[in-house]
Amino acid sequence: xxxxxxxxxxxxxxxxxxxxxxxxxxxxxxxxxxxxxxxxxxxxxxxxxxxxxxxxxxxxxxxxxxxxxxxxxxxxxxxxxxxxxxxxxxxxxxxxxxxxxxxxxxxxxxxxxxxxxxxxxxxxxxxxxxxxxxxxxxxxxxxxxxxxxxxxxxxxxxxxxxxxxxxxxxxxxxxxxxxxxxxxxxxxxxxxxxxxxxxxxxxxxxxxxxxxxxxxxxxxxxxxxxxxxxxxxxxxxxxxxxxxxxxxxxxxxxxxxxxxxxxxxxxxxxxxxxxxxxxxxxxxxxxxxxxxxxxxxxxxxxxxxxxxxxxxxxxxxxxxxxxxxxxxxxxxxxxxxxxxxxxxxxxxxxxxxxxxxxxxxxxxxxxxxxxxxxxxxxxxxxxxxxxxxxxxxxxxxxxxxxxxxxxxx
Numbered sequence: 001x002x003x004x005x006x007x008x009x010x011x012x013x014x015x016x017x018x019x020x021x022x023x024x025x026x027x028x029x030x031x032x033x034x035x036x037x038x039x040x041x042x043x044x045x046x047x048x049x050x051x052x053x054x055x056x057x058x059x060x061x062x063x064x065x066x067x068x069x070x071x072x073x074x075x076x077x078x079x080x081x082x083x084x085x086x087x088x089x090x091x092x093x094x095x096x097x098x099x100x101x102x103x104x105x106x107x108x109x110x111x112x113x114x115x116x117x118x119x120x121x122x123x124x125x126x127x128x129x130x131x132x133x134x135x136x137x138x139x140x141x142x143x144x145x146x147x148x149x150x151x152x153x154x155x156x157x158x159x160x161x162x163x164x165x166x167x168x169x170x171x172x173x174x175x176x177x178x179x180x181x182x183x184x185x186x187x188x189x190x191x192x193x194x195x196x197x198x199x200x201x202x203x204x205x206x207x208x209x210x211x212x213x214x215x216x217x218x219x220x221x222x223x224x225x226x227x228x229x230x231x232x233x234x235x236x237x238x239x240x241x242x243x244x245x246x247x248x249x250x251x252x253x254x255x256x257x258x259x260x261x262x263x264x265x266x267x268x269x270x271x272x273x274x275x276x277x278x279x280x281x282x283x284x285x286x287x288x289x290x291x292x293x294x295x296x297x298x299x300x301x302x303x304x305x306x307x308x309x310x311x312x313x314x315x316x317x318x319x320x321x322x323x324x325x326x327x328x329x330x331x332x333x334x335x336x337x338x339x340x341x342x343x344x345x346x347x348x349x350x351x352x353x354x355x356x357x358x359x360x361x362x363x364x365x366x367x368x369x370x371x372x373x374x375x376x377x378x379x380x381x382x383x384x385x386x387x388x389x390x391x392x393x394x395x396x397x398x399x400x401x402x403x404x405x406x407x408x409x
Contacts, residue, residue, distance in 0.1 A: 012345075015377050016352035017162040017324050018190070019213035020366025022220065029282035030220055033274045044265050046277040050223075051255045051262075053284040057216070057292070058208065058227045059198025063262060066255035067223035067280065068246055069272060072189045072211025075224025076101060078246035079185055079209040082236050083108040083154055086126055090146050090182070091156040094132035095163025096355040101187050102129045105156055128152070134164050134356060135318045135326075140172020147180040155182040160190035162214075163355060165319025165326030165362065167191075170202060177204035183232065190214055192225060193287050194323045196296035199227060206232035207248075214323070217367050218283035221276035233260065245270075298369045299323050305405045306365060309378040312401060313385055313393045315361075324364045326354065333388055337361050340388055349380045371406045378402055 014021045037043070055065045068075045080101070083089060087109050093099045103121070106129075110122035117123075130146050132138050138157055147155055157173050160166070170186070177184035184205035191197070192208075193215020199208050206229040212218035216225065228236075228248055236248050244250065252258075256266045287295065299322040306325050307317050314330035329337055337359045344351050352362045363381060368374065382395040 010348060012348045012350045013376065013380070014350045014364075014366065015368065015380075016350055016364045017165075017214075017362050018211075018364065018366055019219055020217055020364065020368070022217060023283070023286055023367060025286060026217065026279050026283045027220065030275045030279035033278045035274055038271050038273060039268075040274065043272070043274045043277055046274075046281045047254075047266065047272065048256055050277065050281050050284060051257070053281075053288060054225050054227070056288055057193060057284065058225070059292075060200045060227050062199075062227045062229055063257055063260055064229075064233050064248065064252050065225075065227040066252055066257065067212075067225050068209075068251060069222075069270065069276070070224055071222050072209070072213070072224050073100075074246060075209035075211060075226045076104065076187060076189070077243070078224075078226055078248055078251065079207040079228070080104050080108050080156075081241040081243045081246060082185075082207065082232060082239070082248065084239050084241070085109060085111045086124075087154060088150065088152040089127045089154045089156065090130065090150050090152040091127065092130045092132060092138045092143065092146075092158075092168070094136055094138055094166055094168065095134065095158070095161035097163050097189065098158040098161050098187060099163070099356070101156060101158065102127075105129075134354075134358065135166065136164075137166045137320065138168035138173075140169045140176065143169065143173050143176040144179065147176045147182055151180060152182050154185060156185045156187070158187035158189070160188075160195070160321055162190045162321070162324055162362070165321050165324050167195075167320050170197070170205075174202035174204045183207075183235065185209075190321070190323070192216065193292075194296065194299050196292045203229070206235075212280065212283075214366055216280075216283055216287060218280040220279060221273065223276065223280045230260065295369075296322070299365070301409065302365050302369050302374055305374055305402055306363065306377060308405070309374075309398050309402055310363070310381065312398050313382060314390065318360065323366055324362060326360050326362050328358075328360055329385075330390060333385070333390060336388060340384055343387065344380070344384050347380070347384075349384070351381070371403070374406075375399060375402050 114122040192210035212222040315327040319326035
């Protein structure tokens with residue numbers, strides 16, 4: 001029998017689209033939990049407080065606001081489970097992850113005949129996927145045109161798409177859904193906890209799903225925040241959905257939401273661990289203490305400094321998110337994006353390529369909102385560029401530019 005040695009994972013600078021480096025306070029909350037009794041009064045109290053903090057983070061009065069145990073995909077699966085076989089859907093994709101969402105939607109809306117034709121990649125006629133070119137945002141005009149043409153029951157869009165680093169028109173999405181009578185569903189994986197918005201300002205968007213590893217930074221154990229309007233819940237209650245674990249109504253009971261109302265405490269909650277609750281609770285406390293508006297402004301400020309620095313290295317930035325810079329390398333290094341990224345990762349500097357064509361470089365700043373962090377990211381990326389042969393990159397001058405921007409703030 002082989003006994004493997006202990007697994008030691010080295011510390012890295014997570015400077016990609018997500019996950020970001022977890023705040024030490026979140027890790028401490030996880031490690032310092034003293035019991036394993038999942039029904040202990042403090043664990044249950046923590047769940048009740050998490051539910052209330054999530055309403056503040058989403059900017060909503062939706063009672064059905066809570067968290068799905070798992071990664072962001074778990075939250076999205078819960079939200080998209082309202083889509084039933086045969087339902088008409090219009091979905092927009094402009095990157096890798098909204099493309100995965102669209103694949104999920106095809107599977108949710110597929111009939112047995114659709115699965116018989118292609119079990120792994122059904123393509124139901126009732127689902128219309130609008131493919132927006134990589135590096136382009138989904139605009140209100142595009143949305144209005146598609147919803148006006150197809151008149152769907154459901155419409156879907158990612159708020160921010162980290163696959164290409166583009167923000168999409170959430171106000172235009174809401175307005176088009178309201179105009180054409182569609183129920184809007186939103187992938188807020190990359191925007192919640194970074195952008196400053198209230199989902200109650202978008203009443204035609206009835207379902208929202210996010211993740212734990214980006215703006216919320218709730219690792220190590222993960223919860224995917226979701227929020228549903230009464231209209232969404234009424235639709236699920238009437239039509240049902242083919243899931244138990246991620247059921248939008250049944251799962252809410254574990255968080256003390258029963259028959260559309262908060263109750264004093266859940267009767268049982270799928271054995272959520274005290275460690276997970278404590279760490280996620282602390283992550284939400286940190287976000288709300290920072291303040292949504294201030295945090296959003298801090299991301300915009302720090303992203304602008306990183307953007308200017310990589311442009312000074314000869315890169316072309318194509319993204320418009322405030323937590324992520326997506327760029328093309330200078331012409332002399334074009335085609336070597338994956339090589340550069342791999343070299344950085346081998347050195348403990350975890351940046352990412354895009355996962356779809358054209359291959360670009362993605363540098364993120366999740367939980368890196370300080371002069372020291374941005375300077376380290378800029379310096380390490382400059383070193384990687386020089387190592388690849390970009391001898392015209394003046395690391396010293398660029399770091400002085402970074403320092404001057406912070407000094408002037």
